[in-house]
Amino acid sequence: MKGRSRRRFLQGALGALGGSAAAAGLPRFPGRGNLQEDEGRGVWQGLLDRLGLHPKADFSGGFVGQQVERGHLLRDYRGAPAPSERRRTSVAIVGGGIAGLAAARALQRAGIEDYQLFELEDEAGGNSRGGVVGGYACPWGAHYLPTPGPYAEDVAELLTEYRLRREVGGKAEYDEMQLCHSPQERLYIAGGWQDGLLPVRGQDAAAFVDYRRFAELVAAANRPRAFTIPTASSRWDETLAALDGQSFRQWLDAQQLGAPALRWYLDYCCRDDYGAGIDHVSAWAGLHYFASRHGFTAPGQDSASSNELDRDDLLTWPEGNAWLARRLAVPQRERTQTGALVLRVEEGRQQVELDVLDLPSRRLVHWTAQRVILAAPLFVAARLLANPSSALLEAARSLPHAPWLVANLHIDSPLIEHQGNAPLSWDNVLYGSPGLGYVDAMHQSTRPYADATVLTYYTALGNDPSAGRHALLERPWAQWCEMVLADLEQAHPDIRSKVRRIELMRYGHAMAIPAPGVRGSAWLAALREPRGRVAHAHSDLSAYSVFEEAYHWGLRAGDAAAVALHRG
Numbered sequence: 001m002k003g004r005s006r007r008r009f010l011q012g013a014l015g016a017l018g019g020s021a022a023a024a025g026l027p028r029f030p031g032r033g034n035l036q037e038d039e040g041r042g043v044w045q046g047l048l049d050r051l052g053l054h055p056k057a058d059f060s061g062g063f064v065g066q067q068v069e070r071g072h073l074l075r076d077y078r079g080a081p082a083p084s085e086r087r088r089t090s091v092a093i094v095g096g097g098i099a100g101l102a103a104a105r106a107l108q109r110a111g112i113e114d115y116q117l118f119e120l121e122d123e124a125g126g127n128s129r130g131g132v133v134g135g136y137a138c139p140w141g142a143h144y145l146p147t148p149g150p151y152a153e154d155v156a157e158l159l160t161e162y163r164l165r166r167e168v169g170g171k172a173e174y175d176e177m178q179l180c181h182s183p184q185e186r187l188y189i190a191g192g193w194q195d196g197l198l199p200v201r202g203q204d205a206a207a208f209v210d211y212r213r214f215a216e217l218v219a220a221a222n223r224p225r226a227f228t229i230p231t232a233s234s235r236w237d238e239t240l241a242a243l244d245g246q247s248f249r250q251w252l253d254a255q256q257l258g259a260p261a262l263r264w265y266l267d268y269c270c271r272d273d274y275g276a277g278i279d280h281v282s283a284w285a286g287l288h289y290f291a292s293r294h295g296f297t298a299p300g301q302d303s304a305s306s307n308e309l310d311r312d313d314l315l316t317w318p319e320g321n322a323w324l325a326r327r328l329a330v331p332q333r334e335r336t337q338t339g340a341l342v343l344r345v346e347e348g349r350q351q352v353e354l355d356v357l358d359l360p361s362r363r364l365v366h367w368t369a370q371r372v373i374l375a376a377p378l379f380v381a382a383r384l385l386a387n388p389s390s391a392l393l394e395a396a397r398s399l400p401h402a403p404w405l406v407a408n409l410h411i412d413s414p415l416i417e418h419q420g421n422a423p424l425s426w427d428n429v430l431y432g433s434p435g436l437g438y439v440d441a442m443h444q445s446t447r448p449y450a451d452a453t454v455l456t457y458y459t460a461l462g463n464d465p466s467a468g469r470h471a472l473l474e475r476p477w478a479q480w481c482e483m484v485l486a487d488l489e490q491a492h493p494d495i496r497s498k499v500r501r502i503e504l505m506r507y508g509h510a511m512a513i514p515a516p517g518v519r520g521s522a523w524l525a526a527l528r529e530p531r532g533r534v535a536h537a538h539s540d541l542s543a544y545s546v547f548e549e550a551y552h553w554g555l556r557a558g559d560a561a562a563v564a565l566h567r568g
């Protein structure tokens with residue numbers, strides 16, 4: 001209780017400080033890219049120190065990764081100056097996230113050698129990149145991949161190729177070193193840690209009744225091919241459309257599932273997977289989270305009776321899914337151009353024309369291609385295309401994207417553990433927190449003692465995307481650090497004295513939010529169908545973003561382009 005009121009006070013005080021930052025002549029930090037705030041930190045820190053808000057903290061850091069102004073070049077682009085060079089390729093891939101890399105992989109496998117992948121950042125990987133802080137590898141975004149279910153055959157094949165998976169006696173086995181070790185998850189609630197994320201500690205009987213009822217409802221909803229990953233394998237019917245037409249909260253209200261602990265847990269799960277909470281995602285998405293993977297098991301319930309699949313294992317690495325992205329990128333090196341911003345795509349009868357700005361040299365290159373795979377988000381595709389379809393324009397208007405903040409905190413010695421029954425785990429979540437908790441980058445290490453590490457803290461800002469984006473652009477690094485520390489110190493009172501560096505990754509448009517009506521919309525269905533010489537391939541097509549969905553759309557677009565080229 002004490003920690004909570006202190007956090008409110010801090011946020012109020014910092015909100016007021018942030019609001020008056022310009023008037024007070026405090027430095028503003030435009031999004032310039034890497035480690036831009038080390039030099040400006042002193043003024044802000046000094047002010048906080050004078051107010052006595054966190055006298056012990058002494059750490060460095062800055063913003064990393066996403067070069068905000070590169071994306072904004074596209075937003076502000078008003079027409080092509082004369083290109084300095086002209087080039088040709090058979091297939092141009094726009095965007096080097098998981099979908100773009102998968103498209104390139106499909107082309108290569110089909111024997112197509114003549115393709116080019118354009119990525120605006122300095123490294124391919126998109127939301128699945130990673131960095132190094134204080135000498136420790138850590139994720140900048142995506143950090144795990146569940147072992148593939150029955151419909152994710154392509155992912156299973158990839159993991160087999162990477163020697164993470166093998167079949168023994170008809171059963172899949174995974175590399176023990178990369179499967180998430182125990183303990184996997186813990187929750188800080190009622191002043192202590194409990195094992196697992198579903199609130200149990202301090203809960204009354206009513207919460208357990210709602211847990212059991214929710215488990216039954218998930219099991220009942222989980223009919224064959226209703227909720228699959230990738231979602232393209234599932235069938236769509238009136239029952240699913242009805243779920244898609246309402247928010248998850250409306251559905252929970254209708255089921256009279258009101259236990260605050262269950263509501264908090266479901267809201268947390270939606271913020272964690274979709275970037276926005278139960279008011280903002282559809283009931284289809286809320287149920288898909290559970291039904292497509294491991295179901296929902298109430299405490300004390302036998303998982304067989306809940307119609308649950310085997311509880312899934314997950315694969316994780318210190319650098320998160322950058323481990324996968326980097327392996328996907330290696331065979332594409334020669335055909336990948338990073339620092340390459342595609343500004344315009346115009347489909348003609350015989351070919352497609354592209355304007356590509358080479359950011360390091362500032363040279364505009366005019367490309368022509370037989371086929372183009374747009375592996376960038378749909379709202380970006382709508383800006384790029386000279387003649388966007390009505391479906392694409394509708395997607396740009398109606399598909400919301402959640403902003404996210406990821407903070408990597410280098411901790412120089414183990415944090416003192418609060419009371420409770422659960423030790424430091426891979427995923428560590430705080431009940432009632434505005435954030436999503438943190439993962440420990442050293443979790444998979446086999447060192448026999450606790451020591452320095454990097455904690456990767458996540459916050460999804462999709463409940464109000466435009467306010468979230470504004471805050472990401474405007475709030476200085478020090479203010480975000482303060483919010484992260486104020487949140488974490490409820491569970492880790494010594495964190496300020498042990499943090500040495502904080503690097504922040506900002507995503508203005510991190511992932512599609514499966515808002516009510518989006519998944520079943522006619523415009524999204526239209527965009528999934530390849531037409532003409534330009535095909536879409538991005539996790540946006542699934543209305544939500546995970547590795548498997550991005551990988552599926554990329555492979556599919558690459559395969560289709562290869563077939564079209566072979567046909568001539």
Ligand SMILES: Cc1cc2nc3c(=O)[nH]c(=O)nc-3n(C[C@H](O)[C@H](O)[C@H](O)COP(=O)(O)OP(=O)(O)OC[C@H]3O[C@@H](n4cnc5c(N)ncnc54)[C@H](O)[C@@H]3O)c2cc1C
Nearest residue numbers: 095097098099120126127142143144342510539546547550
């Ligand atoms: C913070 C965070 C945590 C996540 N955690 C997980 C997780 O643990 N597990 C999981 O499975 N998924 C996670 N995700 C979801 C993640 O988005 C997907 O796994 C996947 O990386 C999406 O890939 P994509 O190719 O669809 O999109 P993106 O990653 O968005 O890739 C699009 C690419 O296009 C490039 N681009 C855009 N415009 C242009 C242009 N005009 N010219 C050239 N290039 C352009 C971008 O720079 C980017 O590299 C997380 C996402 C975030 C943001």
